[in-house]
Amino acid sequence: MKTFLLSIAALAAGAALLATPGQAERAVRIPAVAQDVPAKPGLQTAVLAGGCFWGMEAVFQGVKGVRDVTAGYAGGTRETANYADVSTERTRHAEAVKITYDPRVVSYGTLLRIYFSVAHDPTQVDGQYPDSGPSYRSAIFPQTPEQRAVAAAYIRQLGGTKAFGKPIATKLESGPFFPAEAYHQDFARKNPNHGYIVRWDKPKVSAFKAAFPTLAR
Template structure:
């Protein structure tokens, strides 16, 4: 049986997290150690004059940290943790945790393209939100439900992401490590249970959050100061 999603407190003891940290299996090096800003995509989807809110769905390991990062990004109207890639009837915490439903823990981001572009969201995603070179895992979490995936909302998004991966690969951005991020087109997103939402904000002292996710938010603030906002947009306030 595959490990459960990043949610059970019994699996988030300080000793277990520290042991993983020492063993080198902690949160992505790009997020928790000394991350660098990766180049932005050279192209970006066209935005119609009347577009005031667009959607991006990104998966990069435990959704607690990915949601927490994008809740601190200016121009993001909402960031909701959930599941994408599988069927509606299995889009539940217990089922996804088995690792065989086809889902990935994902975050649906609604954003204002007049304030932030899809390209900048991708740049943040690949710079600080996760490590795109880790296959079917992120840090201490393993399984296909923790895969790195962009759930493209249309063919244009898919084209932009494909070109971006090729751009970063050609530039050897990740020290010749292959980028394993996949692109899945027009897969449905299902919001996760209420207790997963705003988890980073509500549980800042959780050892898992302290070790794996708070450094991501700190790196967002340090590396993307113009895109960072101190007050996160929470699910409860953005609904």
């Protein structure tokens, strides 16, 4: 993502990425969670990190039961929770999304299934597709002890299926979430023809709709 923000010239250089295949093109078939968070009245939140938050936001905005998705930074301090500092890869933040959802419509476990199967590649370490660095790592920030237990159990469950062909790199972490700058919010919706969105994020959204038709808006 950094490359595509630095300059118009960088967009031309990004054309070389167009031939690079990746999980962004498809969903990985994985089972539903064996253990889920029980539905409770009221809205709940989930915080997930998996590469550039533009694509994560775009995928989860299309899920039935999701009321709001906010792009932001998780795992570091408030003082350095801004794009310039996070881009140095020295702040311990991960680009993440905070998902506000109705658990009576979509469960936490279902959100995790979408996260692992199509929203990002959980086998990549400190990067996703064209983006490299720890701010693009695969990480879950559980908001409750129940979420932590479910996420840990699902990672073990998926590891047993060997559906990805490589070890799952996703870690369970802790730390506050801070919203990103206004220009990052709803980025894919506002910039549907942006080179990065067209190459990396629109395929994820299409893959989600194909793999989870009953969950797509």
